[in-house]
Amino acid sequence: MYLDIGNALASVATPGVSRASLDRLDDRVARAHERIVDGIDDREFGYASLALPERTDAAHVEETVAPLADSEAVLTVGIGGSALGAATVSAALGRGAADAHVLDNVDPQGASEVLDALPLEETAVHVVSRSGTTAETLANFLVVREAMTEAGVDWTERTVVTTGEDGPLRALAEEHDLPAFDVPEGVPGRFSVLSSVGLVPAAIQGHDVAGLLAGGRAGREALAPSLYDCPAYGYGAVCYALENRGATTNVLMPYAERLEYFAEWFAQLWAESLGKDGLGQTPVRALGATDQHSQLQLYRAGRHDKVVTLVRPRDRPGRAIPGTDIEGLSYLGGSDLGTLLDAEFEATEASLAAADLPNVRLELDALDAEGVGRLLYDMEVACILAGELMDVSTFTQPAVEWGKRAARGLLGGGDFAEAEAVAGKERLEIE
Structure with missing residues (x-):
């Protein structure tokens, strides 16, 4: 550079x-x-991100997604760092052998338009969530899975997962024997692009994963x-x-x-x-x-x-x-x-x-x-x-976590004090 x-x-x-x-x-x-x-060499949290080019196995990524290499489209289902890296790589390198699409928001109209435009029987789906509990990602994946089933497509034959060692998404992958990658240890999502998180769609598209690394x-x-x-x-x-x-x-x-x-x-x-x-x-x-x-x-x-x-x-x-x-x-x-x-x-x-x-x-x-x-x-x-x-804590995001807890509480996903702040909103309404 x-x-x-x-x-x-x-x-x-x-x-x-x-x-x-x-x-x-x-x-x-x-x-x-x-x-x-020193942080790279010791694989400390966050600094470990800069070791990904040598830790990530391009051949393993390509071999795992090989059954989906004939796809006409690849759809990444994630949010934030679980989607932006993959979208960036695919966009920067061009179409390749398949069109790349992303579901990284829960706008119902946007999700419907993406799914309506996809050849679902020829679409590979990559679902990414470190925790396996990310509300937006899991909600979108449930919608995608239903759309595929209604179209007569076996979603288990078209889906790849990247997630943590445990959690609902890992359990789902094991239950249905889905190809699954581990999110890299010690790497925040926004720094994970040079891992399976960002490289799976590129591999399905036939791009040069080894060259990226x-x-x-x-x-x-x-x-x-x-x-x-x-x-x-x-x-x-x-x-x-x-x-x-x-x-x-x-x-x-x-x-x-x-x-x-x-x-x-x-x-x-x-x-x-x-x-x-x-x-x-x-x-x-x-x-x-x-x-x-x-x-x-x-x-x-x-x-x-x-x-x-x-x-x-x-x-x-x-x-x-x-x-x-x-x-x-x-x-x-x-x-x-x-x-x-x-x-x-x-x-x-x-x-x-x-x-x-x-x-x-x-x-x-x-x-x-x-x-x-x-x-x-x-x-x-x-x-x-x-x-x-x-001298800031580069690898954390506490303000983001606050909003996640508030949203989860509003949806009935637990008892979170942050959700109470929504009810206490100051209002000055003009109609």
Whole structure:
């Protein structure tokens, strides 16, 4: 991965980071690097995520899902980290041998539309829940199972499970002899993309799972005790420094439609990991060049409380733009859509710098398996490094658990004090 933080320097942007500040911060990065490497080696909770590229067995994943390799579609049933990683990988690598779909919400209309559009007799289903009790995931799976049964499809022949050692989902897998993967030990869901959690759909689609893991291993090998020698650390460090200087929003703006889901994945990773103790940048998702026409006005002329992260592959397929005699458009003829998109990228980068707004450039070699694996791994590293510098509990999510308990109590799934807060809501109704 390639990182350019020049437009985040204080000589260019407000807020910005001086080179002297980065030099001082680099001592802390070196100490954080030692903590991270020790955590990886000892397989500590959370840090174990960065060992996944070497722990995950690509051949085992591919062999287990081989009976479903002729599927026309693959449906991931999960929520949060149990779905976003798989969706990101599938979207980044393209259709492959099967279309990828996700059920990660319990909107009845959305669920019905997804199921109505699927060829259920040719659809592989991957159900993911660490606990096996996640209400949204289990509810959706029950709906999917019923739809398959009503369509005359044996759901047990089309379903793969990833879950913990015990729980209702594990018991179901054992009862029906379903192929089942273990969620990786010591790995929070949002950091689990380079495991069966994120790779099963890609394997069913025929994508290069080994290549994804090789990209992750390249990220591991690139770890070095300086932000100047490690792009992942450089990104995490500059985001930390900019937040301290007022850039409390991080806009992730990929210039490749296949990376649009990556922005969704990044938003969870950054928000759930770093939003602690009154700290944490708010991640915002954008898409270049589309959102140059919808959001860029705010970024250039609004509050200077943002850093914009621009992401693109260096190598992309071309699509020629036909010539035309239309006045004012002839300059486009003979060019290429990729050339135009790159020009849009560089123009946006320059326009942000001209407006003194900090921005960072991230580039991967190509949207292939190794490039995607490296990008995902490096963003996990950047997030963990930022958490170390912020001194927050990167791998927990207590605020999320509060909401889960409240919802479960409302549904009759137990006696939870959090559910009482719903009844006590302050109201000021206007009709």
